[in-house]
Amino acid sequence: MRIAFNTFWLQKAGNQTEEYEDAYAPITVDDGDYPEFLCAIADGATETSFSGLWAKILVDAFVEKRFNYVNQETIHNLSHRWHSQIAEQTREKPLSWYAEEKLRNGAYASLMGLHIKQDGWWNAVYVGDSCLFQLRPPRGIRSLPYTDPAQFNNRPILISTNKASNSQVTARVERGKWKEGDCFLLMTDALAHYFMSDRRLKSQIVPSILDQDKFERIIEDARQARECRNDDVTLLKVCIKPGASNGGVA
Secondary structure, three states: OEEEEEEEEEOOOOOOHHHOOEEEEOOOOOOEEOOEEEEEEEEEOOOOOOHHHHHHHHHHHHHOOOOOOOOHHHHHHHHHHHHHHHHHHOOOOOOOHHHHHHHHOOOEEOEEEEEEEOOOEEEEEEEOOOEEEEEEOOOEEEEEOOOOHHHOOOOOOOEEOOHHHHOOOOOEEEEEEOOOOOEEEEEOHHHHHHHHHOOHHHHHHOOOOOOHHHHHHHHHHHHHOOOOOOOOEEEEEEEEEOOOOOOOOO
16 A cells, blocks of 8 residues: 555644643654554543553554554553553652642543555544544545534543543444545544534645644634634544555445
8 A cells, every 4th residue: 555644733722842642653654555554643631640641652552553452451551551651750750749649540541543454444443532534535534433523522431541440441443445545534532523613624634735834823723713622633644545556445
């Protein structure tokens, strides 16, 4: 498969870049031929502790095929990694009692992982409200997990480092076919909601001329107009270019 891959992101207005709590993987990819392609995004819940780190652990595990099955055992193993990395980060500067208490409540994050296979099929694994859109010119769109902006709410089920909070966590899996020219857009919730609500956004972010500066201007303008909620936003774009080695599947 010939893959063209781009990522764009922006932290909340008023925050510093290091306060960005979404995550995506892989970080960079050389456009070219791939026998398979894995990518993922996650949205760390702002009100929880070290949620950006937890989001990063989840996306890395998916892309490295250590998170093919979202089950209690795998989540538990990844939460150990989260605790270990926090211990390393805070070794020389211990947390305050308040931060320690917050840490005990755990971190939470959504996950949307996409696995594109050379045989013409793709799989998506997801928990929470990060979204995937499959675009096929001129206008074909498949949307997961939501198809309408009204479906978003303030209490999505998220993956937690706290075992007791994962009792209702069940990953959903979807499968579909791709063909040359298809583009997959993975978005965290605030951007996905805006994308569904404003048809103009598709024409702004799908073309290959989109770059990080233009993406930031689009989001900043939308926030000013109160069309996009002020939250971390992430867009991961994967396009399957003509010349895919299997010729694509209709």
